[in-house]
């Protein structure tokens with residue numbers, strides 16, 4: 484499909500079987516471990532799929548959509564967002580390496596680096612997400628990878644992606660970004676010089692909180708091929724049923740995303756006016772410290788943001804969450820239902836400033852904004 488085509492059109496038309504006499508609109512799900520061949524000589528061919536772990540037509544269609552979404556050369560699919568992070572990371576690092584990870588990263592990424600990679604004799608330095616071009620000073624002789632996440636999980640710092648990508652490229656270092664928050668809809672990191680963009684497709688693409696999935700999109704063939712080999716060696720196959728669910732979610736992700744994005748921004752702006760709230764951590768609100776950077780690099784936002792409430796006892800923070808009626812208490816985001824969690828990112832030593840009050844993260848679903856607003860209002864009234 485031509486480059487100029489809008490995302491909405493791509494999401495509706497790409498990854499579909501050719502029309503025939505009564506063919507289905509979408510690829511049918513094929514379940515298989517063994518694939519059969521007519522001739523023994525075909526068993527060891529490299530140009531055809533040989534085994535169920537190598538995917539199906541549905542997987543190919545989904546990879547095509549992720550590739551187009553990010554403008555990459557290819558996409559690999561994984562059984563979860565975490566696998567889409569760890570698989571590509573393992574394709575790059577080797578024992579004795581040093582890597583740089585933003586201190587605002589998703590918790591399991593942090594723990595993978597601190598435990599699994601440490602056991603492989605790979606050293607991790609946590610850097611301030613606002614380091615920008617200063618990342619160059621943290622690069623060592625043996626630095627092989629810089630991991631980014633923008634905005635940061637829980638605390639929503641925006642990173643200077645082009646500056647970090649440029650510093651990495653000058654030293655031949657690979658850059659990988661967790662692009663889950665924007666769904667690739669409001670941020671395109673590959674044209675900014677990032678090598679690999681990953682998605683926890685569990686969120687917006689699944690969209691219904693009932694399937695786990697991940698994808699990694701690559702800007703160049705060499706890294707794609709290496710990660711593909713690693714994925715095969717690690718057995719990172721995903722179920723065709725799960726792949727189908729994500730492909731189905733892709734078809735409607737844009738209007739869902741837009742509604743959730745609008746709801747989150749409206750709630751964030753309203754919460755800024757509330758006395759019970761000290762700070763709203765949403766990069767699209769004007770008093771966010773990285774608002775200008777967000778405006779420069781993003782075309783929109785997402786469904787997820789946090790607030791720092793005025794000081795409350797721990798018990799009252801829990802009470803505030805418990806008293807919400809429309810926000811489920813649970814992890815994740817991008818589903819049709821809203822969620823809220825309390826969180827403590829204070830273990831991050833390298834972020835800008837410690838928070839001055841309790842942090843609550845909201846994930847906005849598809850409910851009416853006015854109802855979500857009333858729900859938060861009534862719950863705030865029970866603790867303040």
Ligand SMILES: Cc1ncc(COP(=O)(O)O)c(C=O)c1O
Nearest residue numbers: 563564565589663683685696815
């Ligand atoms: C930013 C981010 N990256 C990755 C993941 C991991 O995705 P999954 O739950 O599909 O493993 C999550 C899940 O919450 C996430 O929020």
